[in-house]
Amino acid sequence: MSAGNHAHGHDHGDHGHGDHAHGHDGAPHGSMRDYVIGFVLSVILTAIPFALVMTNAFADHRVTAGLCMAFALVQIIVHMIYFLHMNTRSENGWTLMALLFTVVIVAICLSGSLWVMYHMNLNMMPGSGAMAGM
Template identity: 50%
Template structure:
């Protein structure tokens, strides 16, 4: 057990993972808290890209997922979960956005209520 974990779980790998995580956390917070850009689409792209990058950093440096661990079942189950998540998330957002388009009157009513003095 110690052999399998000692190599990826060295002090150096934890420090590298930590420093990368700090950088990848500070940049999006700085972006939003200082209103660094007025381009919302660009800001969202940066936030989600860095978030995804930090998730990969955690998977590699903290969770020590490798292709060889548990005869490949660890990486395989992670990949399978990722596929399911993409289907659930993309599918839900896609379907519900289309539903919302067909519910426009209700949405407009909410806007009207919000604009009341």
């Protein structure tokens, strides 16, 4: 092999080593400011439920659990906006459409499973002979 023969397959064409345009094609990327805002919001949205649980702020634990779930939902939205850059402009809205489709399918699966389990429990015969003999 000669020193000028590059048989290792790094064909850069007319691009130099300094050209690192990895095919992003104008997709929205967050700035350092956006990442810092997302991080601060995530820390706040984690610290508030932690404080609610650790200080027993509410006598009814169901209220605390509901508030923690609400903060978790808001934190999911913060992550999708600030870290995953999901909005209506990215990829002409297809990422948002894929998210909505996923949410609908998960909701159908969860509600269907709960419905089936509820009706199976409701329709079970109490004290059936098969279970009494065990």
